[in-house]
Amino acid sequence: MKYLRSRSLKRLFSMKRRRFDEEPAKDGDGEEMMGRCDSLKVGGVVEGCFQKPTWKCFSFEEIFEATDGFISENVVGRGGYAEVYRGKLKTGEAIAVKRLTKACTDDERKEKEFLTEIGTMGHVCHPNVSSLLGCCLDHGLYLIFQFSVRGSVASILHNEKLPAMDWKTRYKIAVGTAKGLHYLHKGCQRRIIHRDIKASNILLTDDFEPQISDFGLAKWLPSQWTHHSIVPIEGTFGYLAPEYFMHGIVDEKTDVFAFGVFILEIISGRKPVYESHQCLHSWARPLLNQGDVDKLIDPKLTDKFDDGQMRKLAFAASLCIRVSGTWRPTMSEVLEVIFDDHVDEERWKMPEEEGQGEFWGFEDLESECDSSIFTELSV
Ligand SMILES: Nc1ncnc2c1ncn2[C@@H]1O[C@H](COP(=O)(O)OP(=O)(O)O)[C@@H](O)[C@H]1O
Ligand SMILES: [Mg+2]
Numbered sequence: 001m002k003y004l005r006s007r008s009l010k011r012l013f014s015m016k017r018r019r020f021d022e023e024p025a026k027d028g029d030g031e032e033m034m035g036r037c038d039s040l041k042v043g044g045v046v047e048g049c050f051q052k053p054t055w056k057c058f059s060f061e062e063i064f065e066a067t068d069g070f071i072s073e074n075v076v077g078r079g080g081y082a083e084v085y086r087g088k089l090k091t092g093e094a095i096a097v098k099r100l101t102k103a104c105t106d107d108e109r110k111e112k113e114f115l116t117e118i119g120t121m122g123h124v125c126h127p128n129v130s131s132l133l134g135c136c137l138d139h140g141l142y143l144i145f146q147f148s149v150r151g152s153v154a155s156i157l158h159n160e161k162l163p164a165m166d167w168k169t170r171y172k173i174a175v176g177t178a179k180g181l182h183y184l185h186k187g188c189q190r191r192i193i194h195r196d197i198k199a200s201n202i203l204l205t206d207d208f209e210p211q212i213s214d215f216g217l218a219k220w221l222p223s224q225w226t227h228h229s230i231v232p233i234e235g236t237f238g239y240l241a242p243e244y245f246m247h248g249i250v251d252e253k254t255d256v257f258a259f260g261v262f263i264l265e266i267i268s269g270r271k272p273v274y275e276s277h278q279c280l281h282s283w284a285r286p287l288l289n290q291g292d293v294d295k296l297i298d299p300k301l302t303d304k305f306d307d308g309q310m311r312k313l314a315f316a317a318s319l320c321i322r323v324s325g326t327w328r329p330t331m332s333e334v335l336e337v338i339f340d341d342h343v344d345e346e347r348w349k350m351p352e353e354e355g356q357g358e359f360w361g362f363e364d365l366e367s368e369c370d371s372s373i374f375t376e377l378s379v
Contacts, residue, residue: 055122060138063087063097070099076151079200079214081110086147094147095133100140113216114141120192120215128180130203130213145213149206154199158271164300169208170266171309175338176210177202178316181259182331184212185252190220193228193250197258198236198272199265219250227251238272238279242323253325256334260320263313269298281321288318312338319348 066087067074076096077084085097100114121132121143136142150156153173157165177197184192194201195217203211217234221227230248233240241257243249261272264284272280287295293314297305316337322328327350329337337343 055132056134058134058136058142058144060136060142062089063095063136063142063144065090066095067097070097077200079216081107081113081216094149096145096147098143098145100142102140111141114143116218117143117215120218120220123190124184124188124192126180126183126187127209128176128211129183130211148203148211148213150204150208152200153202153204153210153266156204157199157265157269164269164298167301167305167309171306171313172208173202173204173210174263174266174313177212177262178259178331178334178338180210180212181255182335185255185331191223191252193219193221193252194255194258195219195250196235196239197255197262198239199262202262221251236272238281241325243325249325251325252330253328256320256328256331257325259331259334260317260328263317263320264296267298267310267313267317268296269300284317285321288314288321312343315343315345322350324350 064070066089067085068087070085074085074087075083076086082098082100085099087095087097089095100110118132118135121130125131130145130148133144133146135144156162157170181194181197184194192215194212194215196214197212201212201214203213205211219228219230228250230244230250233245233248235244235258239258239261241254244254244257261281264270264280265272268280268284270280270283274280284296287293293311296314297310316329316334319327319329319337320334329348
């Protein structure tokens with residue numbers, strides 16, 4: 001484990017130093033290591049050039065002081081392997097400190113995930129991706145982020161005590177998340193597959209701009225690889241693409257599927273898994289196929305939504321949750337569907353036999369829900 005940590009960190013810090021050099025850093029294959037800052041064409045709109053990320057090493061004293069000694073009152077979130085604390089730097093900046101839980105500090109895999117998160121997030125820079133301020137490696141492993149005042153989409157959308165989220169906010173979240181995911185897949189030098197797109201991993205800024213966070217499971221795929229096979233299967237049940245949980249196959253379409261489920265969550269206000277093992281996508285699929293979008297819509301929205309936007313998002317979701325990854329759109333295509341005023345639905349028609357196979361294949365999979373494979377999965 002010591003070897004893993006020192007080798008990974010050495011590589012990481014050498015990359016950070018290079019960030020400020022004139023020449024772009026090259027890896028072993030002569031490829032640039034930096035996140036590319038090309039402008040991206042998104043739904044006919046050219047998105048601006050994003051700045052290169054910068055982050056620093058914090059001292060333990062700094063983050064200890066900022067979080068009032070990691071008091072439990074400052075805990076804002078707990079995930080699979082970390083606790084997240086609210087904090088305030090001497091400069092007044094609000095931060096979130098993610099600490100690898102003590103129980104996981106001897107777990108090599110968890111430590112690797114933590115380092116993966118530093119490595120990946122240190123390279124990304126986009127308004128819809130959470131930005132890493134730095135890390136601390138004394139007395140444990142810590143990641144430091146800008147603090148998201150509003151928490152995650154899950155904490156607002158599914159909070160019965162809060163008023164229902166309005167349509168304008170839901171639409172903004174859907175579009176921003178699509179742009180962030182498109183950037184990860186296409187805007188970085190390396191293709192980044194997030195692998196855990198879900199409502200509790202989408203944080204919100206003060207003005208409800210969504211930011212994709214939690215890169216613990218993220219993978220970088222070399223450009224020449226079509227996909228990657230992964231064991232064990234990790235992620236969140238209800239968002240998992242069938243080819244991933246059956247065969248461990250990971251590529252951009254894994255995230256596209258999860259994004260489709262996320263859109264359904266936003267439209268319907270339902271959780272991705274409800275009433276024991278009932279999946280949101282299995283409930284929504286026949287309704288979408290029959291064009292019964294109205295039955296999907298969150299009753300709490302009453303009639304206060306933009307019908308055109310709703311229909312486009314529902315159509316995009318229907319494509320994203322297709323069982324066959326080949327028939328799912330890329331994130332560029334998702335953005336086209338969302339923004340295009342005249343979506344050519346014919347273009348997305350699947351051959352008859354693909355459509356039929358889809359339904360059967362998936363229902364079969366769902367009956368496997370409580371098999372041991374899910375011991376690795378969280379809900
Ligand atoms: N930057 C942040 N600002 C505010 N809350 C955060 C921030 N980062 C994480 N959280 C909260 O902590 C929870 C867990 O964080 P996450 O990074 O997803 O950890 P895990 O990998 O353990 O799931 C999130 O769902 C969110 O509620
Ligand atoms: Mg998380």
